[in-house]
Amino acid sequence: MAGIVGYGAYIPRNRIKSEEIARQWGKDPQAISRGLLLDEKSVPGLDEDTITISVAAGLGAVERAGIDPSVIGALYIGSESHPYAVKPSGTIVSEALGITPEVHVADFEFACKAGTEAMFVALGLVESGRVEYAMGIGADTSQGAPNDALEFSASAGGAAYLFGKENLLVEVLDTYSYTTDTPDFWRREGEFYPRHGGRFTGEPAYFKHVLSASRAILDRSGYKASDFRHAIFHMPNGKFPLSAGKQLGFTKEQLEVGWLVPTMGNTYSGSSPTGLAAVLDIAEPDDLILITSFGSGAGSDSFILRATDLLPQRVERAATVKSMLEGPRRYLTYGQYAKFREKIILND
Amino acid sequence: MPSPRYWRERANRFRLEAARCKGCDRVTYPARTICPSCRGTDLETLNLSRKGKVVTSTVVHVGPSEFTMEAPYAMAVVETPEGGRLMVQVVDCEPSDVQPGLEVSLEFRLIRREGHSGILCYGHKGVPVG
């Protein structure tokens, strides 16, 4: 059986509070924290991007696996903020991780679902026997337009998953994907900020895909919500994942460990993968875990996972998600944030 | 055109590749082919661990034009446990807090951009531990 042999996550140290963004635009801070359940979000430094986040998360995955990185046969990075339009992030990441040159590399893109997409393909290649080890990473440094609702959520971070067949930390019991054409959110080539399609964003996009994928994988596998210790649903804001989980029959206790969005924000391709990393940091042997991502456009990937005896022994080899969320932080003013996100135009 | 030197040096910039002299044990970073201590030529490659201690530091208030957005910033000589020494920016903290003895982790970061449309250059920077 194939499964996860290593994992790692990374969240930048810079933060901005929702009330600081609300103050800038004359909005009611209470409405944001109560309505969207967002308190603060991570912000990438001027020197942090999808490539640097992927390297940091990937190093954690290699450490926890305890393997020589040069045996990794495939590396896929899912992001909607790859630093280059042409030149794969994976080329630089595989060089930095010591994986090159015998490796198959590609960058994936599917709005917020690109991370689980990369994981899905990496897992499939290992299961087929085509490669011995494969890594899938989800990472983003996404931007919302100034004074747009997305500005309160769009944040930075990511997680890396290394798949193999021996010394599993987590078994992958089943996977399922559900995709349709839905115009809920997009960014045309050359545009700086994304657009979202108002009434398309909730019911016909997020809920339809997340609920359909989760119900289908539960039906197919024969498990029910109460069999799981933890469940993670993509976190575009605080409310949606809690509502999706409740509709599927999950309790607050099953959702809370992976529900990072109130203090991390929405890390897009890194969102549900980082939620999963937070769960693996504390999971016990035999815990069953459900993760369902969502990417606008739109689609969802679901995975049913089971922790092994080895998992708790490997957690301490790399930084935990909690240590990064609650560790040293730097709170930015809106002015500093605008500078960090390069919303300020300078002369040459 | 991308800097040929940056590309040539990617093993030591990206993976902190250094050399250890088999004759006298001295570690040099970046890797060399002749040991600066004993002039031996029998060297082995090792990757420095991604952590170290600040040996000396300074704060740059007026940097090269590519670093305008980052000034003021701290530059430091950091020594790793293997004895390799490298000059790096120390970030994610107040520049004045970067003093000799400070423990840092060495993280992979964007160092500079070659103009508006050129390549992105990556390498390591120090980040205070804890």
Ligand SMILES: [Zn+2]
């Ligand atoms: Zn020597």
